Amino acid sequence: MADASLKAELRKGRLAARDSIPAEERIEKSLVLAAHGTEVISVDPGTVVSGFLPIRSEVDPRPLMDQLRERGARLCVPAILDKTTIVFRELVRGADLVPGTFGTVGPGPEAAELDPQIMLMPLSAFDAGGHRIGYGGGYYDRAIHRLHQKGLKPRLIGIAFDCQEVASVPAEPHDVRLDAVLTESGYRLLGVTA
Template sequence: MTQSTRQQLRQQVRLKRQALTLHQQEQASKAVLARFNQLQDVHHAQHIAIYLSNDGELDTGPLIEWLWHHGKTVYLPVLHPFSKGHLLFLHYHPDSRMHCNRYGIAEPVLDVRHVKPVHELDLMCTPMVAFDEQGQRLGMGGGYYDRTLSQWHHHGTGPRPLGLAHDCQQVRHLPCEAWDVPLPAIITPSAYHHW
């Protein structure tokens, strides 16, 4: 029942997100950047993981440009080649060599010299399909970010997570599983939610 409900929510919210016009996407990204660059967590962080937008997600391009401009070191998630369901984080810069992973998402070409251990990251901007009024996050269903953030959630070690989303991705209540990691903060174009 829970999995079925979660899958229905994924489909509904993804359709809403994909229906946003280019103008709406641009305005949303500008509004999120205006909130993002005011956060102390962002200003105090040096090593920041973020993601490249896909499937109607909030456009992170302007945030990445802002981070580079302010001397922050940016990292992108890469599917772990040997540990199924896990992510690595690679240094990302304007000249990074890129390729598409098995989900069709652009990621840096794996080079162990550019890998940053998760516990050395300061802040991790996370994608999501939906979130609720308690900060619960619903991803695409692979559990990549829940696994990545489990050390932070259970032991307080590793990067502080910060969710990025469109307003239309908020729902009243998400059905949760034991492994779900709630987020302490989420930025949308209209609000900074924190718990």
């Protein structure tokens, strides 16, 4: 339980730091982050990229997602099906978005479900070793595990503001490490071997 308590404390602190960034500054930092991401994230036509539609004070990855779409990526975003499962539904221009869980919106059940090759992942906190703290539901860890069971190994890129970095995240056996993190300071590979 000590790890869970520490994670909860780190989550609360980093989300408070993120919440304290003024809205205008969050927009500017999100645009800078998108510019960095556009320089380093390459996609072939048809590459499936999962992003997310921001809630609360999250980084807004939509400018980056739009650039990746312009280069030929197929975009998808998470949809929560139940208390344990998310799927990734294709996000196409002009499609209706429907309300989801936790204040999210996204494509409805008629949208195609895709298996991401690159995952742009929201988070609460991260460390230089590639460990992340999500929002506590474990949805992404389970989704990544399902992709691994299918023999897929998506590239995992945490999307965050610099203020969300911590010295160390307690790792649990089910936690999946990030390959990289993208912040307003740039793109960094994190504690993983190639």
